[in-house]
Each structure stands twice: as structure tokens, then as C-alpha cells.
Amino acid sequence: MIQTVGLNKSFRSGWTGGRRLQAVENVSLRIAKGGTLGLIGESGCGKSTVGRLLLKLLPADEGTVLFDGADITRYTMKQMRPLRQQMQLLFQHPDSALNPRRTLLDSLLEPMKLHRLLDKEARIAKVLELLELVGLQRDIVYRYPHQISGGQVQRVVIARALTLGPKLLVLDEPTSMLDVSVQAQVIELLQHVQRQFGMTYLFISHDLELVRHMCPQIAVMHKGRIVETGNAQQLMEQPAHAYTQHLVQAFHVVRPGRTK
Numbered sequence: 001m002i003q004t005v006g007l008n009k010s011f012r013s014g015w016t017g018g019r020r021l022q023a024v025e026n027v028s029l030r031i032a033k034g035g036t037l038g039l040i041g042e043s044g045c046g047k048s049t050v051g052r053l054l055l056k057l058l059p060a061d062e063g064t065v066l067f068d069g070a071d072i073t074r075y076t077m078k079q080m081r082p083l084r085q086q087m088q089l090l091f092q093h094p095d096s097a098l099n100p101r102r103t104l105l106d107s108l109l110e111p112m113k114l115h116r117l118l119d120k121e122a123r124i125a126k127v128l129e130l131l132e133l134v135g136l137q138r139d140i141v142y143r144y145p146h147q148i149s150g151g152q153v154q155r156v157v158i159a160r161a162l163t164l165g166p167k168l169l170v171l172d173e174p175t176s177m178l179d180v181s182v183q184a185q186v187i188e189l190l191q192h193v194q195r196q197f198g199m200t201y202l203f204i205s206h207d208l209e210l211v212r213h214m215c216p217q218i219a220v221m222h223k224g225r226i227v228e229t230g231n232a233q234q235l236m237e238q239p240a241h242a243y244t245q246h247l248v249q250a251f252h253v254v255r256p257g258r259t260k
């Protein structure tokens with residue numbers, strides 16, 4: 001479904017921008033249709049950059065991105081346009097995901113308007129159907145983002161992504177700003193909509209508990225590189241790379257006795 005081969009990305013850094021920081025180095029990964037790959041690693045290791053490269057929100061310095069078998073690496077903005085609705089990003093700051101000056105209805109309708117999908121009536125019907133799916137009341141649509149909770153914002157953001165019928169979602173720490181019980185509900189919702197629509201997920205997180213719960217396959221990232229990829233259970237029981245061993249050990253220190 002989605003595959004990257006040898007992605008590299010560096011940014012200018014330092015006061016004068018004279019130095020280069022290698023944020024992503026030789027990253028190759030593959031997620032089958034309907035599958036979920038967890039991408040884990042400490043803050044600053046390059047996870048979000050990989051997510052953005054995958055969606056072509058950032059150009060790679062080197063490497064290839066294949067989407068549904070097509071090499072989209074050198075696609076122009078115009079060529080990407082029809083694909084944009086098939087690949088969506090959900091990120092960690094729900095507050096900045098919605099325009100604070102617009103009602104939730106406006107925010108929910110906007111992507112369909114931009115992509116010229118459906119007519120006005122059908123768009124509203126779609127919004128109402130998706131609100132129900134994500135467990136929100138209809139009358140919430142007349143509110144503004146600051147008038148609903150963080151968990152509700154994230155549900156609205158999920159519904160908004162679904163309006164376009166995406167095939168691939170990059171979930172960049174989608175629940176890290178939520179408290180634990182709300183986090184569990186949003187994770188459950190993400191799993192439910194994935195099953196319903198057969199979507200493919202890249203799930204980015206620094207939380208091993210969450211990643212092993214959500215993702216059958218895990219890629220471990222350290223200093224811009226993927227150091228290990230494998231089945232979640234195997235990775236937890238027999239971490240091969242020193243950094244993965246460190247992650248798993250830290251996990252057991254925080255949650256003694258947890259193996260499954």
C-alpha cells in the first residue's frame with residue numbers, strides 16, 4: 001500500500017543555518033493495505049519527519065515513496081492533488097488542528113469543498129453520518145473548537161479526515177495531549193474506523209505501551225534511522241538492537257510484570 005525506500009532528509013541548523021542536521025537517514029518501510037505500523041522513538045529522532053515525507057508534505061532529499069504501487073516521489077503538486085484526499089495526517093495538537101474562528105460545521109465541510117466532493121446537501125449528510133460514527137451529537141456542529149473538550153476535538157478531527165474517504169492515515173501522536181481514559185476511547189475509535197473502512201495506518205508515538213497495543217508491526221527509530229522492525233510481541237520479548245533493548249527495559253521498569 002505504502003512503501004518508502006532509502007529516504008533521506010536534512011534541515012539547515014545552527015544560528016546562521018550553515019550546518020545541516022540529518023533528520024532522517026536511509027529510512028525504508030512498508031505497510032500493507034489495512035495494516036498498522038507503529039513508529040516509535042524518542043523525541044527529535046525524526047518520526048514526524050518520516051510521516052511528512054511519506055505524505056509528501058515535505059520533499060525528500062533522496063529516496064522513493066510508493067503509494068498503491070505508483071512511484072509518487074517526483075509527483076508535482078498538481079499530480080498529488082487527487083491523492084491528497086486518500087492520505088491524511090492527524091497530529092498531536094488537536095487545538096491547532098481546527099480553525100478557532102470557525103464553527104465545527106465549517107471545519108468539517110471545508111475539505112469536501114476544497115476537493116469539490118458532493119453537493120451541499122450530501123456534504124452535510126456525510127458530516128452528520130460521520131459525527132454519529134465518531135460518537136458525537138449533531139448539535140455540536142454549531143460550536144467553536146474552544147467550546148468542546150480535547151477528546152471531542154480529536155473526534156471531530158477524525159471525522160473531518162474521514163469525510164474524504166482516505167486510504168492512508170498518518171497518526172502523529174494523536175492522543176498524546178489527552179488524559180489516559182480519553183486516550184483509550186480515541187484509540188478504540190481509531191481501531192473501529194480502521195476496521196470499518198480498511199484504512200492503512202502509520203502510528204507515530206514515543207509511548208511503547210500504546211504502540212504495542214495498537215500496532216502488530218513496530219519500527220524503532222533512533223537518531224534518524226530505523227534500527228529495528230518486527231512483530232510487536234517478538235520485539236518486546238527479544239529486542240535485537242541495543243536501543244530497542246533500552247526502550248523495552250525502561251518500559252518494564254515503569255510497568256513491572258507487564259509482558260503482554
Ligand SMILES: Nc1ncnc2c1ncn2[C@@H]1O[C@H](COP(=O)(O)OP(=O)(O)OP(=O)(O)O)[C@@H](O)[C@H]1O
Pocket residue numbers: 011012021023041042043044045046047048049050206
Ligand atoms: N522544518 C524543520 N526545520 C529544521 N529542523 C527541523 C524541521 N523539522 C524537524 N526538524 C528537526 O529534525 C529533527 C527530527 O524532528 P522530528 O519532528 O521529525 O522528530 P520527532 O521524533 O517527531 O520528535 P517529537 O516526538 O518531539 O515530535 C529534530 O532535530 C528537529 O528539530
